[in-house]
Amino acid sequence: MTKPFKRILMTGAAGGLGRQLRGPVQAFADIVRLADIADLGPAGPGEEVVQCDLADREAVLKMCEDVDVVLHFGGISTETPFEPIMNANILGMVNLYEAVHKHGIRRVIFASSNHTMGMYKTTDLVDASMPLRPDGYYGVSKVFGESLSRFYWDRFGIETVCIRIGSCFPVPANVRMLSTYISLDDLVELLRCSLAAPRVGHTITFGVSNNPSQWWDDKHARFLGYVPRDSSAKFTHMFPASGSYAPQDDITITYQGGGFLLNGPKYPS
Numbered sequence: 001m002t003k004p005f006k007r008i009l010m011t012g013a014a015g016g017l018g019r020q021l022r023g024p025v026q027a028f029a030d031i032v033r034l035a036d037i038a039d040l041g042p043a044g045p046g047e048e049v050v051q052c053d054l055a056d057r058e059a060v061l062k063m064c065e066d067v068d069v070v071l072h073f074g075g076i077s078t079e080t081p082f083e084p085i086m087n088a089n090i091l092g093m094v095n096l097y098e099a100v101h102k103h104g105i106r107r108v109i110f111a112s113s114n115h116t117m118g119m120y121k122t123t124d125l126v127d128a129s130m131p132l133r134p135d136g137y138y139g140v141s142k143v144f145g146e147s148l149s150r151f152y153w154d155r156f157g158i159e160t161v162c163i164r165i166g167s168c169f170p171v172p173a174n175v176r177m178l179s180t181y182i183s184l185d186d187l188v189e190l191l192r193c194s195l196a197a198p199r200v201g202h203t204i205t206f207g208v209s210n211n212p213s214q215w216w217d218d219k220h221a222r223f224l225g226y227v228p229r230d231s232s233a234k235f236t237h238m239f240p241a242s243g244s245y246a247p248q249d250d251i252t253i254t255y256q257g258g259g260f261l262l263n264g265p266k267y268p269s
């Protein structure tokens with residue numbers, strides 16, 4: 001069967017999501033180029049493997065040679081001190097888009113995050129037109145990525161779908177994740193839709209399954225045609241109601257960003 005692309009690049013391929021997506025992304029292209037700063041092991045059939053630090057401009061330029069489309073999953077994925085985030089998620093993003101532009105790559109799918117909006121309350125319903133409210137350095141770096149990709153669309157016509165991924169883990173780790181859960185199958189389907197749509201311009205979509213509790217309204221990205229099939233409902237029994245109210249001053253319950261708020265910048269440090 002003919003595949004939609006000749007060569008797809010997936011950064012962050014050695015990470016938690018990258019390892020699980022390594023098989024499914026084969027459906028999208030004849031050749032999958034897997035990249036990470038960490039070791040990826042040997043290339044399998046239909047694969048190429050590149051070890052590359054996103055902060056290394058020349059290496060990123062080379063990583064993007066002869067690529068048709070990019071799935072950008074590489075970078076720091078949690079709240080950490082600023083320096084690693086700056087190198088991987090900010091400088092790395094600049095290097096990537098410079099290379100994408102130089103090589104004439106037309107579309108990027110960017111693994112953004114719900115932490116771009118983590119300071120909204122868990123009682124809010126958020127959509128992509130609402131002001132950004134990141135919950136720490138990590139969320140701010142994803143806001144930077146969304147903003148940089150917007151600039152590259154407006155100025156150079158490079159298309160990006162920013163997927164504000166919720167929590168893509170096999171099983172929710174806490175009550176919060178009953179609202180933020182996305183299954184791997186649903187994420188793969190959202191990637192497929194983001195690659196297949198004829199025109200995406202600069203689109204922000206929420207990567208979430210059809211969970212009983214919804215914090216995000218994806219009305220601005222319906223045209224992608226993503227219809228989640230999974231739900232966190234099957235995990236609800238893991239978190240029975242305690243019968244007592246959570247303390248009002250618990251910021252991990254008040255804000256959508258949850259535990260990330262505890263690890264962000266604090267003064268005095």
Ligand code: NAI
Pocket residue numbers: 011012013014015016017018035036037038052053054055072073074075076077078087088092111112113114164165166167168169
């Ligand atoms: P992960 O931390 O397991 O994987 C990230 C990968 O990026 C790692 O393999 C790491 O070696 C690589 N990396 C880090 N710094 C790098 C650098 N300077 N140069 C090249 N590669 C570098 O994270 P995970 O969970 O696989 O997430 C993948 C992407 O999806 C991340 O961008 C994350 O922010 C985003 N995301 C993930 C969510 C989830 O539920 N897993 C939720 C929201 C966003």
Ligand code: 15L
Pocket residue numbers: 077078112113114115165166167168177180
């Ligand atoms: C993210 O952005 C992280 O990359 C991931 O590790 C999870 O913590 C997720 O958000 C979440 O909010 O659960």
